[in-house]
Amino acid sequence: MSFQKFRPLMNLSARAPSTPFIARTLRLQQRAALSPLTPRSTTPMLRGYSTSQRPGSDTPKFRYLFGIVVLSSIGFYFASRSLDKKAPVQYTEADYEAHKRKVRLMYKKSAFTPAEAAVIFVLGGPGAGKGTQCANLVRDYGFVHLSAGDLLREEQAREGSEYGQLIAEYIKEGKIVPQEVTIALLRNAMKKAIVDRFETPGFDPETDGPCRFLVDGFPRKMDQALKFEEDVAVARFVLYFECPEEVMLKRLLKRGETSGRIDDNVESIRKRFHTFIDTSMPVIEYFDKAGKVVKISCDQPVSNVYRQVQLVLAEKMGI
Secondary structure: HHHHHHHHHHHHHOOOOOOOHHHHHHHHHHHHHHHOOOOOOOOOOOOOOOOOOOOOHHHHHHHHHHHHHHHHHHHHHHHHHHHHHOOOOOHHHHHHHHHHHHHHHHHHOOOOOOOOOOEEEEEEEOOHHHHEEEEEHHHHOOOOOEHHHHHHHHHOOOOOOOOHHHHHHHHOOOOOOOOHHHHHHHHHHHHHHHOOOOOOOOOOOOOOOOEEEEEEEOOOOHHHHHHHHHHOOOOEEEEEEEEOOHHHHHHHHHHHHOOOOOOHHHHHHHHHHHHHHHHHHOOOHHHHEEEEEEEEEEEHHHHHHHHHHHHHHHHHOOO
16 A cells, blocks of 8 residues: 555654644544544435435334324214214113112012012913913013923023923923922013013103013922012912813813923823822912912803903902
């Protein structure tokens, strides 16, 4: 390497005054010019008005953030406009009280009060016509019909039921299913009916009165009766449909031709008759002593039986 071009600097250093600061500065400049390792910046110089992107600039991130803010503002604007079009819901004190009652019923664990549920036990031997008369009352008076037998069969058929096999065996043998199962099914069905009633348009708990239930085929034993009235609701009275055994047998065999029920055969029917006499008659006698049994003769046309039932409801419930 030629040092000719650096010679003036060297000469200048030799001729420089002896001031320490000036001498040191010249030596540093000399070394920098002679060093081959001095790095040179490869970054191009940009003018202040240049539109080129500087390395490390945050401009793209700012653009993305700006776009998100703009889109969010547009979405909020249209959402607020759509909400403004909906009329505000006006809640009254009565609406608030009705909602509180509904919530209490949904989580209720104690027995239903007379203001919440009006229960009528419907008893009678198999084939006495309980289901037919209950259907008439549902149609004309708005009762909720809860058949203990139907609830048990539905639970038996429900997929994954832990009681399905147990219920099937008891029904086939004509025996009474354990009360814990039956009462739990009845209670759940009543709670659902009472809560659903609050959703009915125009329903007013103050003027519409309690939800009316026909509990068909229950209780069939004294322990069931006592447990139900302790944990679920106290019955207003008992409708007992009296019918001769031979008439009931004839009706059940006729029904068995189309019902598909496993207990509609002569052997099961006879067992059910004996079970009813042994277990259910003491229940009827118990309520009869309390003055809560109304006997209806069923060995006559259906319309005549229903007329008797209507007279009972007018007398007992004023409907």
